[in-house]
Amino acid sequence: MSADETTIEDLLKASHDEYGIDGSPFVFPAIVRRMVARVVSFNHRFFAIAVWLLHRSWGFFGRHHSHPMAKAWSQLVWTFTYAEARRLALAAAALDAHPTFRNGCRELKFRNCLEAMFYRGAFLDPFFRQGKWQATEFTHPLQQPQYFVPGIPPNRFYDPANFEWTPQLEASFAAARQEVAELLNVHRDEFGMFRTDFENFVDGWNTFIFYVNGRRQKSNCERAPALAKIADDMLQYEEGELTMLSALNPHAHIPPHVGPLNGILRCHLPLFVPQGCGLQVGGEKVEWQEGKILVFDDSFVHDVWNDSDELRIVLFFNAWHPCLSPEERNALAALRKAYNDTPVGRNWLKRQEEVRPSTVRQEASAV
Numbered sequence: 001m002s003a004d005e006t007t008i009e010d011l012l013k014a015s016h017d018e019y020g021i022d023g024s025p026f027v028f029p030a031i032v033r034r035m036v037a038r039v040v041s042f043n044h045r046f047f048a049i050a051v052w053l054l055h056r057s058w059g060f061f062g063r064h065h066s067h068p069m070a071k072a073w074s075q076l077v078w079t080f081t082y083a084e085a086r087r088l089a090l091a092a093a094a095l096d097a098h099p100t101f102r103n104g105c106r107e108l109k110f111r112n113c114l115e116a117m118f119y120r121g122a123f124l125d126p127f128f129r130q131g132k133w134q135a136t137e138f139t140h141p142l143q144q145p146q147y148f149v150p151g152i153p154p155n156r157f158y159d160p161a162n163f164e165w166t167p168q169l170e171a172s173f174a175a176a177r178q179e180v181a182e183l184l185n186v187h188r189d190e191f192g193m194f195r196t197d198f199e200n201f202v203d204g205w206n207t208f209i210f211y212v213n214g215r216r217q218k219s220n221c222e223r224a225p226a227l228a229k230i231a232d233d234m235l236q237y238e239e240g241e242l243t244m245l246s247a248l249n250p251h252a253h254i255p256p257h258v259g260p261l262n263g264i265l266r267c268h269l270p271l272f273v274p275q276g277c278g279l280q281v282g283g284e285k286v287e288w289q290e291g292k293i294l295v296f297d298d299s300f301v302h303d304v305w306n307d308s309d310e311l312r313i314v315l316f317f318n319a320w321h322p323c324l325s326p327e328e329r330n331a332l333a334a335l336r337k338a339y340n341d342t343p344v345g346r347n348w349l350k351r352q353e354e355v356r357p358s359t360v361r362q363e364a365s366a367v
Contacts, residue, residue, distance in 0.1 A: 033119060033128035041115035044089040050118070052085035054127050076343045084342050091331075091338040092117050095149065098328045104138045104151020113150060120148035122258065142282035145299035146260040147335065152321055156281045156300055158265060160293035163319060165237055169269050172230055173291035177271045179226045180245060180313055183208065184362065187223050191247055192356025204252025204306075206360045207316075211240030212352045213340050227315065238264065238318040239333055246316040248277070248306040249361045256280075259298030260339070263324060263332045268294045269315040276308035288314065295319070311362045 040047040055077040062074025095101040095113040110116040118124065120139070123146040133141040140154035160166045183190070191208045193201040208224070209217050210231040221228035231243040241264065248254065259266065270288035278287050282300035296302070306312045320329045339345050 028128045030129045033124070033130075036128075037115045037119035038111070040118050041111040044093040044114060045086070047092065047114045047118060048082065048085040048089035051088065051124075052080060052082045054124065055080040055085070058127065076347055079343045084338075087341060088335075088338045089114065091335040092147075094334065095331055098325070098331055100151040100323060100325070100328050101149060101331075102151070104149070107138055108136070108150055110150060116150040117148055120150075122146045122148075140282065140300070142301055143262060143297075143299045144258045144301065145262045146258070147262075147339065148299075149261065149263050149332065149335075152262050152323060154262070154297065154300075156284050156297060157286070158295040158297070158322070160295050162322060163237075163267075163293075163295065165234065165319070166293050168233070169230065169293055170291055172226070173269065173271070175226050176230065176269065176315060177290075179224050180271050183224055183245075184311075184360070188360050189358045190220065190223060191245070191358045191360045193359055194246075195351040195354075195356060201356075202254055204249035204359065205254055206247045206249070206358055208245040208247070209243070209352060211235075211243040213242075213345070213349045214240045215349070215353070216240070217353070230315070231317065234317050234319075238320050241318055241336065243317045244315075245271075246314050247360055248304060248312045249359065250306060250309050250311065250363060252306050254304040256301050256303040258301055261332065261336060262297065262299035263321050263329075264298075265295050265319050265321055266298045267317050267319055269317075270294065271315060272311060272313040274306075274308035274310040274312060277304075277306045277312045279304050288312075297321075309363060311360065 036050060040050050059074045059076075059078025059080070062070050062077070092113050096105070101113050104110075105112055105116055108116065110119070120130075120133075122130075122144045130144070133139050133143075135141060135154075138151055138154065143154055191206040194205040194207050195201055208220055210221055210224075210228055211217065216232075221231070227245070231240070234240075234243065246268075268288065270290050270292065273288045273290050278285055279294070279296070279302065280286075281296045281298075281302040286294070288294055320332070324332070340349065
């Protein structure tokens with residue numbers, strides 16, 4: 001089966017099996033989602049009311065769900081306030097002032113960004129089924145970001161040569177690799193297991209964070225000054241939503257998942273990559289090359305594996321999509337800030353800044 005014949009259900013099935021997710025207590029069909037999306041498009045207050053009511057409903061009914069992740073989610077969204085929903089709605093409505101997003105709405109036949117985000121955004125998946133999506137200039141059926149922004153071309157991968165920072169990052173490879181080797185010798189316990197929004201960890205995935213939600217992690221930056229300098233320099237291209245070392249243990253796998261926003265690209269500088277490691281984005285598989293930048297869109301379903309007997313480490317950072325103007329980047333940054341100020345966003349920051357146990361293994365355990 002080719003990458004373009006694969007369905008999003010095929011790719012996400014491994015995650016659903018991994019975490020035992022067996023559906024929501026109530027799910028409305030896609031046609032209902034479409035009708036409600038049209039209603040909320042007429043006023044940002046309608047959008048805010050709908051989002052607030054749906055989250056409160058999930059907070060009430062989700063507590064009776066059989067799965068602990070659903071219960072944890074329900075506890076978070078029960079505290080979601082109308083004021084937070086209104087800030088999110090205002091930030092989404094403000095996108096209509098910008099040509100990239102207006103053009104995307106027109107081409108996709110949405111009235112505005114409120115309608116596009118409500119209908120296409122995965123942040124409402126506990127409530128509504130998604131309709132089937134075709135590949136177009138601005139959408140792809142294997143994309144499912146939490147917050148969908150219309151008008152952004154949906155490519156799985158991007159040529160690093162088109163980004164002005166690539167030569168600087170690749171030139172730093174030797175120094176960055178040496179500093180990571182020193183970190184593993186002296187500060188291995190400062191790596192921490194990667195946490196999701198809820199109570200679970202991803203087995204075998206550890207991170208060493210420099211920036212999260214724009215907040216500089218001072219202690220880690222002091223432990224790795226050369227890498228911190230790279231992280232600081234990249235702030236001019238994206239505001240530090242997440243910059244970190246991503247370490248994947250031997251024979252570990254990060255199950256299929258999607259990112260929060262299709263306007264941000266994920267970037268990797270591979271530092272230690274043994275044979276047998278790979279990344280699948282929207283059904284298309286690639287392998288890293290040490291010292292060579294890889295840029296991909298994580299709003300596509302993607303997963304990562306390390307089938308080797310050694311540790312894989314990449315420097316992980318973000319860059320805004322190249323189609324965006326500075327003003328459009330600022331508008332998306334405001335939308336992201338509104339999300340970060342919700343209970344889910346605050347919980348994400350808290351869980352990344354907490355002390356987390358380290359499970360880093362540089363070699364596979366003997367059997």
